[in-house]
Amino acid sequence: MRRLLVAGNWKMNGSKEQAEQLVTALVQGFSGSDQVEMVLCPPTIYLDQVAGLLNGSAIGLGSQNSSEHEAGAYTGETAPAMLLDMGCRYAILGHSERRTLYGEDNALVAAKFEAAKAAGLTPILCVGETLEQREAGETLAVVAAQVGAVLARLGNEAFAEAVIAYEPVWAIGTGKTATPEQAQEVHAAIRAQVADSNAQVAERVQILYGGSVNAGNAETLFAMQDIDGGLVGGASLKADDFLAICQSANG
Numbered sequence: 001m002r003r004l005l006v007a008g009n010w011k012m013n014g015s016k017e018q019a020e021q022l023v024t025a026l027v028q029g030f031s032g033s034d035q036v037e038m039v040l041c042p043p044t045i046y047l048d049q050v051a052g053l054l055n056g057s058a059i060g061l062g063s064q065n066s067s068e069h070e071a072g073a074y075t076g077e078t079a080p081a082m083l084l085d086m087g088c089r090y091a092i093l094g095h096s097e098r099r100t101l102y103g104e105d106n107a108l109v110a111a112k113f114e115a116a117k118a119a120g121l122t123p124i125l126c127v128g129e130t131l132e133q134r135e136a137g138e139t140l141a142v143v144a145a146q147v148g149a150v151l152a153r154l155g156n157e158a159f160a161e162a163v164i165a166y167e168p169v170w171a172i173g174t175g176k177t178a179t180p181e182q183a184q185e186v187h188a189a190i191r192a193q194v195a196d197s198n199a200q201v202a203e204r205v206q207i208l209y210g211g212s213v214n215a216g217n218a219e220t221l222f223a224m225q226d227i228d229g230g231l232v233g234g235a236s237l238k239a240d241d242f243l244a245i246c247q248s249a250n251g
Contacts (some may be wrong), residue, residue, distance in 0.1 A: 003164060004222060004249040005229040007039040007062060007124060007207050008236025009092060019046050023053040033057025036229065039090055040236070045076055051087035064091030065098060068111040068120065080119030091116045092231070094146065096169045106149035113150050117162065119225040123135045124163040124231065125150060126210070127190070131170035139168075140189050147193055156197035159205045164190055165231040171211030173233060180220045180227075183209045187226035214225035215244035222249050 014022075020041060030038050041059040042050045051061055067077040083091060093116060094109035104112075109125070116123045127146040129139045143166065150158050166186050168178050178186075187207045195202035209221050210231030221227055229249055235241040 002204065002206055002228045003034070004036040005039065005208060006036060006092065006242075006246045006249050007041060007092070007165075007208065007229070007231050008242055009064060009095070009210075009231060009233050010042045010237060011064070011097075012043055013237055014042060014046060015047060016046070016072065018047060019049055019196070020053065022237065022239055024051055024061075026059060026242065027054065027057045029239060029243045030057075030059060030246060033246075033250050036246055038242075038246050039091055041090070047086045047088065049085070054087075059089050060089050062092060062124065063088050063121075064092050064095070066091040066093060066112055066116045066123075068115045070115065070119075080116045080121050084120050089122055090124055090163070091121045092124045092126060092165075096128055096172060100169070106146055108147070110153040112163070113158075114154055117154070122161055122163060124165050124208070125159075125166045126167050126231070128167040128169050128172075128211070134168065134170065139186060143186055143190060144193055147190055151194075151197055157201065158197070159194050160198075160201045163206045163208060164194075165208040166190060167209050167210035167231060173212065175212050177212045177221075178209070180224050183221060184224040184226055187224065191226050193206050213245060215241050215248065216249035218245045231249040232238060 039062045042061040063083045063090045066080045098104045113123045127143045129142040133142050191202050206228040207232045209227050210230045213230040213232045214235045
C-alpha cells in the first residue's frame with residue numbers, strides 16, 4: 001500500500017518570522033504517521049532556517065525548483081546537490097507557474113528531473129492542463145506528453161523514487177477544484193502510462209493531486225484509489241488548515 005504524501009508549496013510567500021511561527025506550529029501539531037508524510041517547500045532563501053526548525057521532527061523538506069545543471073556560471077540558479085546539502089529530500093519540478101511564467105517546456109523539465117534524481121533528490125513532477133485544453137478534450141493527451149517526456153529521457157525506471165503531482169492549471173489558486181472523479185480519471189491514466197513502461201514502478205509511485213486543496217475537500221480527494229496525497233498551495237501557509245489536510249490523509 002502506498003503511503004500518502006502531503007507537500008506544502010509556500011510559493012513566493014513568507015518571512016523569517018512567519019516561517020518560524022508556521023513551522024513551529026506544524027512541528028508541534030504533527031507527530032508523524034505510518035499513513036502520511038508531511039513535506040514543506042519554502043522559498044529557497046528560507047531553506048536553511050526551515051531545515052533547522054524541522055531538525056528532529058517527522059516533517060520533510062523540499063525545494064520549489066532545481067537547476068538542470070550541476071554547477072557553473074548560472075547566476076541565480078540552485079544546483080540539486082546544493083539543495084541536498086541544505087537538507088532537502090524533495091524538489092518540485094515543472095510547476096505550471098514555472099512552465100507558464102518562465103517558459104519551461106517538457107524537455108527542460110525532464111532535464112531538471114534527471115539532474116535532481118542523479119543528485120539524490122526525489123523529484124515531484126507537476127503535470128496538468130489549462131482550462132482551454134480541458135474544454136477542448138485534450139487533458140489526457142497534454143498530461144501524457146508531460147509524463148512521456150520524462151519517460152523518454154530516463155526510461156522505464158524514471159519514476160522509481162519519484163513523485164508525480166497532477167495539478168489542473170485552472171484549479172491552482174482559483175478556489176476551483178477538480179471533482180474527485182475528474183482527478184481520479186487523470187491519476188488512473190498517469191498510472192497506466194507509467195505501467196506501460198514498468199508495472200512495478202507504477203504500483204509504487206505516489207501521484208498527488210494539487211489545485212485548491214483544502215480541509216473541506218481533502219478527504220474525498222484522498223479517498224480515490226489513485227490519489228496518494230496532495231500538493232497544497234495557499235492552505236499550507238496556515239498551520240491549522242495544513243494540519244487538517246494531513247489529518248484527512250491520515251484517515
